[in-house]
Amino acid sequence: xxxxxxxxxxxxxxxxxxxxxxxxxxxxxxxxxxxxxxxxxxxxxxxxxxxxxxxxxxxxxxxxxxxxxxxxxxxxxxxxxxxxxxxxxxxxxxxxxxxxxxxxxxxxxxxxxxxxxxxxxxxxxxxxxxxxxxxxxxxxxxxxxxxxxxxxxxxxxxxxxxxxxxxxxxxxxxxxxxxxxxxxxxxxxxxxxxxxxxxxxxxxxxxxxxxxxxxxxxxxxxxxxxxxxxxxxxxxxxxxxxxxxxxxxxxxxxxxxxxxxxxxxxxxxxxxxxxxxxxxxxxxxxxxxxxxxxxxxxxxxxxxxxxxxxxxxxxxxxxxxxxxxxxxxxxx
Amino acid sequence: xxxxxxxxxxxxxxxxxxxxxxxxxxxxxxxxxxxxxxxxxxxxxxxxxxxxxxxxxxxxxxxxxxxxxxxxxxxxxxxxxxxxxxxxxxxxxxxxxxxxxxxxxxxxxxxxxxxxxxxxxxxxxxxxxxxxxxxxxxxxxxxxxxxxxxxxxxxxxxxxxxxxxxxxxxxxxxxxxxxxxxxxxxxxxxxxxxxxxxxxxxxxxxxxxxxxxxxxxxxxxxxxxxxxxxxxxxxxxxxxxxxxxxxxxxxxxxxxxxxxxxxxx
Numbered sequence: 229x230x231x232x233x234x235x236x237x238x239x240x241x242x243x244x245x246x247x248x249x250x251x252x253x254x255x256x257x258x259x260x261x262x263x264x265x266x267x268x269x270x271x272x273x274x275x276x277x278x279x280x281x282x283x284x285x286x287x288x289x290x291x292x293x294x295x296x297x298x299x300x301x302x303x304x305x306x307x308x309x310x311x312x313x314x315x316x317x318x319x320x321x322x323x324x325x326x327x328x329x330x331x332x333x334x335x336x337x338x339x340x341x342x343x344x345x346x347x348x349x350x351x352x353x354x355x356x357x358x359x360x361x362x363x364x365x366x367x368x369x370x371x372x373x374x375x376x377x378x379x380x381x382x383x384x385x386x387x388x389x390x391x392x393x394x395x396x397x398x399x400x401x402x403x404x405x406x407x408x409x410x411x412x413x414x415x416x417x418x419x420x421x422x423x424x425x426x427x428x429x430x431x432x433x434x435x436x437x438x439x440x441x442x443x444x445x446x447x448x449x450x451x452x453x454x455x456x457x458x459x460x461x462x463x464x465x466x467x468x469x470x471x472x473x474x475x476x477x478x479x480x481x482x483x484x485x486x487x488x489x490x491x492x493x494x495x496x497x498x499x500x501x502x503x504x505x506x507x508x509x510x511x512x513x514x515x516x517x518x519x520x521x522x523x524x525x526x527x528x529x530x531x532x533x534x535x536x537x538x539x540x541x542x543x544x545x546x547x548x549x550x551x552x553x554x555x556x557x558x559x560x
Numbered sequence: 561x562x563x564x565x566x567x568x569x570x571x572x573x574x575x576x577x578x579x580x581x582x583x584x585x586x587x588x589x590x591x592x593x594x595x596x597x598x599x600x601x602x603x604x605x606x607x608x609x610x611x612x613x614x615x616x617x618x619x620x621x622x623x624x625x626x627x628x629x630x631x632x633x634x635x636x637x638x639x640x641x642x643x644x645x646x647x648x649x650x651x652x653x654x655x656x657x658x659x660x661x662x663x664x665x666x667x668x669x670x671x672x673x674x675x676x677x678x679x680x681x682x683x684x685x686x687x688x689x690x691x692x693x694x695x696x697x698x699x700x701x702x703x704x705x706x707x708x709x710x711x712x713x714x715x716x717x718x719x720x721x722x723x724x725x726x727x728x729x730x731x732x733x734x735x736x737x738x739x740x741x742x743x744x745x746x747x748x749x750x751x752x753x754x755x756x757x758x759x760x761x762x763x764x765x766x767x768x769x770x771x772x773x774x775x776x777x778x779x780x781x782x783x784x785x786x787x788x789x790x791x792x793x794x795x796x797x798x799x800x801x802x803x804x805x806x807x808x809x810x811x812x813x814x815x816x817x818x819x820x821x822x823x824x825x
Contacts, residue, residue, distance in 0.1 A: 264690035267683065268675075307673035310697040311730065312690065336673075338705025345704045362626045364651030371654075382750035383622070384768045390623050410766070411747040415620065415670050418677035418747055434677055435747070439782040439791070464757045465780050465793065471751075471766050547764075554767040 229486060229517055230493040232401055233510050235300070236278055238285060240503050241292040247507040248514025251493055252293055253333060255303040256280045256323065261316055267431070270313075270320060271303035272357070272413075272420055274431070278500030287327035299330035305355035307414065308336045318346075325350060331375065334358075335414065340372060351375045356403070359414035361387075363394045370396040377401065378495060382412050385485050385553050392489040402486055404494035405509050406501075408477035408552055410435045410468040435472050441465040471549055476542045479552025480516055480534045484527050487520050512541045531556065561809075562816035564615065566740070568824040570599045573606050575821040583607045584818060586617030588648050588670060589748050589797045589825060591625030592771070594618070600632055604639050615644035617824075618652050620670060626651060633660050646718060647671065657712060667709060669718040669740060674698065676720055676746045678787045678800055684724045696727040706732030719814065720744035721802040723789075728813035738816040742803040743792075743823050752796035754778060775825050795825040 230250030235241065244252070255271035257279035267274060280286040290300045302324040309317055317339070321332065325348075332350055334340055335357030343352070353376035354360065354369050360377045369377060376399035379388065392400065409416070418434035441462050471477070479494075486494065496509045516534055519525060525533065535546050551557050565576055566584035576583070585603045587593040595603075600616070607614040616636055618629060629652065636643050641662045647653040648668035656665050680695055687695075699705045700717060709717070716736040719726060721744055728737055755771035756762055757778060762769060775795030782791045782798070792799045808814055 264688055265694065266691065267687060268691055268694055308699040309702070310694055310699060311701040311703075312693055312697075314702065336699060336705075337708050338699040338702040341704035341708035342702060345707075359620060359649065360651075361649065362621050362623050362651040364626060364654040365649060366651075368650045368654040382768065387622050387624075387768075394623065408766075410751055411749045412620075416747040417673060417675050417745075419675050419680060434679070434787075437784045437786065439784050442781040442783075444779040444781050444792075460760060460763065461757045461778065461780075464763055465753050465782070467764065467766055468751075468753060549764050549766040551767075554765060 229483070229491060231510050231513050231517070232301075232493045232495040234278070234496060234499040234501065234506055235289060235293070236280065236499055238289040238292055240506065241289055241296070241298075243503060243507045244510055245293070245296045245298055247510035248517075249298060249510050251299050251301065253301045253303060253495075254280060254286065254289070255499065256283060256286055256320060258282070261320075264316070265313075267419055268306070269420060270306055270317065272305055272355070273499055274420060283323035283327055286324065286329070290327045290329055294328070301331045301333050301353055302329040303333045303355070304339065305333045305335040305357055307357050309339060314342065321348065333378075353401075354378060356380050357414040359412065361391075363391060366391070366395045366398060370398050375399055376492070379403070380412055380414065381409055381552065385482055385555050389485065389489055392491065399492045400490075401493045401495050402479075402482075402491050403552060404479045404483070404496060404513060406477060406497035407474055408471055408550065410471045433472060435468060438469055439466070467549060475550060476544060477550045477552055478538055478542075478546070480513060480538060481531045481551075481556040482553040483513070483516055483520060483534070484530045508541065512537060564613075564738070564816060564818045566617070566818050566820045566824055568593065568617075568822075570595070570602055572822060573603065576606070576610065580612060580819075582613035582615060582816070584615045584617050584646065586646070587619050587824070588617055588646070588668060589619055589745070590752075590775075590795055591619050591621045591628065592773075593775075593795070593825065594625065594628055594632070597632060597635060600635065601639075604636070607640075613642075613644070614640050615646055615666065617646040617668070618648060620649040621652065626655065630655070633663070637662055644716070653712065653714070661713075665712070665714050666738075667714050667717040669720050669745065670748070672698070672717055672719060674720065674722055674726075676722060676744055676800075678723055678746075678789050678791070680724050681788050682786065693727070696722065696725045698726075698728065698731050700728070700732050700735055701730035703732070706735055709735065716816075718818070721804070721806060723800070723802055726806055726808045726813070728808055731813075736816065737814040738818050739806070739809060739814040740818045740820060741805075742801050743799045743820050744802055746791065746798040746800060748797040750796065754780070754793065754795050779823070792823065794823040797825060799823060
């Protein structure tokens with residue numbers, strides 16, 4: 229099982245490789261795109277940190293990664309593109325191919341079709357935006373020639389076990405650390421924002437905003453329910469404000485099951501994070517995967533070790549709302 | 561102009577009037593809320609009596625949901641071989657194509673990824689024209705995208721009534737377009753916060769959990785100033801209301817209006 233790590237610069241290749249990254253994913257955002265589309269990304273990350281700024285820099289990083297035997301996957305995974313964007317998209321794809329990236333991470337069926345029509349011969353990976361919740365979806369993408377699927381965050385361990393047991397022969401990736409989105413990425417139509425309290429609310433991820441919540445008896449806002457005793461429900465609705473705050477959400481306990489399922493790689497979210505954090509995340513997972521593969525612990529022993537290492541690494545206890553696969557906290 | 565009534569429960573056939581030429585029945589957002597065979601049979605019988613078209617609306621599904629759907633489709637294919645199936649999951653489209661080619665696939669609004677967040681209205685007049693074109697546009701203006709759908713038998717795509725407007729002038733004319741009124745979906749989750757919302761147990765649990773169909777009882781209004789309008793959380797999905805008939809209807813850009821008298825959860 230490999231660790232799929234974010235990569236933002238040439239300088240990050242060595243420390244992330246040393247920490248145990250087995251694959252990199254990255255994106256490019258140049259001024260020309262930003263000038264036309266300041267609030268729309270080409271790759272699900274709007275302006276700001278987390279992008280290579282020049283294709284020459286991407287090429288240098290890809291060369292350095294390849295020297296270490298690590299493939300580099302390139303994100304062009306916005307949910308849809310319109311025709312007017314394609315001249316720029318072509319430039320972005322051609323630039324990535326010249327940089328010798330190893331695969332494109334895509335989501336839009338229009339782009340997948342366009343790549344085929346235009347004779348591009350490069351492996352395609354389906355982003356979590358591709359919403360593979362069932363065996364038929366996996367087959368749908370397999371028949372399109374897709375090589376790898378990143379699962380949605382919104383499958384529990386039992387569902388992943390069921391799904392991977394009946395999948396066609398296709399590589400798989402599952403989320404493991406950071407940015408536990410409350411909504412299904414591929415079915416979320418908010419314009420993607422940024423995390424962080426310093427971000428102006430207009431451009432912050434919509435799911436991170438504090439909402440004033442009211443209970444209604446029907447879809448009609450005028451029919452608000454005012455009976456007492458509903459604080460429980462209101463509190464429950466506001467839980468989501470705590471989820472996508474990037475307070476180290478983690479699914480490391482599920483590595484045990486992922487290994488049994490044959491999941492090929494686990495994804496660390498975090499383009500734009502400081503290098504030290506990325507390296508720390510990767511090293512945390514690498515030690516756990518090494519333990520699984522070398523010591524073959526039983527599940528309880530592995531869970532206990534993963535939780536201990538989480539607390540030591542991130543200086544916080546496991547919390548239900550920060551657990552990517554919360555069944556692992558209730559199954560013992 | 562085709563006018564369809566969209567209901568997610570059989571009892572809502574009471575909204576039917578002779579103005580409607582088609583009935584949409586089913587569920588887009590939660591596989592647990594898919595209709596059973598009995599309800600489907602009754603709604604099909606009603607559609608037959610009224611002499612109107614029928615579209616089964618299907619959600620995104622896990623393997624479990626896929627299995628449940630496979631119990632409905634044989635009856636639909638036998639009873640109404642001309643029926644449409646609105647697909648909000650690529651796996652469901654794959655299933656139709658391979659096992660039920662007689663049924664007519666429609667691309668649901670969840671697979672139509674237009675940006676819908678109401679915050680767009682704060683900036684739509686300030687962004688560069690290229691960005692505005694993106695927000696009101698569709699990938700159906702990309703010949704490869706339209707060809708992809710047509711190759712798979714999809715000649716109709718469902719649209720929400722975007723606050724920022726919808727420009728379908730460049731979209732492939734061979735693909736028919738439907739417009740949903742007045743509820744537009746914004747986002748959906750399987751970490752349903754309505755599930756067990758009236759129970760203290762699991763109040764801090766954010767994940768996929770069993771539920772008591774609390775969505776049938778509770779609806780939540782959610783307000784934040786930057787949204788410019790309240791969002792509505794019904795079950796696992798966020799909606800907004802847009803009752804304004806958009807220009808695209810009068811321009812002939814859509815040939816079917818899908819009326820939702822209630823939030824379709």
